[in-house]
Amino acid sequence: MSERWETKSESTLRLTGKVLPLMKTLTFNIICSLLFGLERGARRDQMVHYFQQMIEGIWSIPINMPFTRFNRSLEASKDVQKMLKQLISEKRHELNNNLASSHQDLITCLLSIGGENNQELISENEIIHNVMLIMIAGHDTSSVLITFMVRILARMQTSMQLSLKQEEIAQSKSPGESLTWEDLGKMKYTWRVAMETMRMFPPIFGGFRQTVKDIEYGGYLIPKGWQIFWVTAKTHMESSIFQEPEKFDPDRFEIPASLPPYNFVPFGGGARICPGYEFAKIETLVTIHYLVTHFTWKLYCTDDFFSRDPTPAPTQGLPVQIIPRKPL
């Protein structure tokens, strides 16, 4: 990840950096702090290192030979599990000695689910795997959304409108005052921009479902019990649902209730809909608020393409030049 400060003139500092790796680190750190109570420091840096190595192998050819991506990923996964085991043991000790509350973070919550005689109902292994699932599910998703919002805002008029709306919120606060739930509720336009970004660049390209009965679709019969793959981008770019689907238009989400069900599915749908939806929304609104009220930026790359790996990723991780704004 490249990142450096350049002095342009005495009064103007410009930072160049790659947005995608920065956002991945940011969202991982947020999850570590808020969900696992793992604060900034050497241990968290070590966890990020192992975790990134583990995640690189998730979409690799599953041949376990030395020096392959897959092998490195399995080894890193063992290291992540070892670290989580240690963390769980510390949290258990804190809970037993009344040094932590059961609702302090996700791990203390899971440890506190007890049956008769206060016996733990969820095994240590189950806690480790739930924690790892959330780390993975929350890492390559919100970071992609925020990166694509930064990319779109660098290229579109939308950024001006969004800045004005966020400035209104920022100006109503005294210096250093944190955002509140009420402030987040006012960020309706920002969330519309996020929804339109996810419509055009969904972080998750689809998922599997099993048919529970025979279905006829487009003249074909899909028998009961078959696996089907639903594709987010295909539905989102369907002109019978979204007029002029190639056009970036956040206002199409002005009245979200007017959308027929299961037509806008970045978070999936039904009983297995993403449980991190609200968490992702808060992360995105807060990050974009601080970005647009403190900085302006422009793309710092020769091309502006992206590939899917399988989540969408701008080439070179989206290098941008960031210019701090004068205080509001």
Ligand code: HEM
């Ligand atoms: C913009 C951000 C995000 C997007 C677009 C997204 C999208 C999705 C999608 C499409 C699914 C599959 C749903 C289905 O099959 O119907 C899913 C599942 C899941 N997501 Fe997210 N997600 C995001 C953020 C997060 C975050 C931040 C977390 C956790 C903190 C999270 C945790 C999960 C979990 C645990 C599942 C599995 C649920 C299950 O299998 O029952 N997600 N997500």
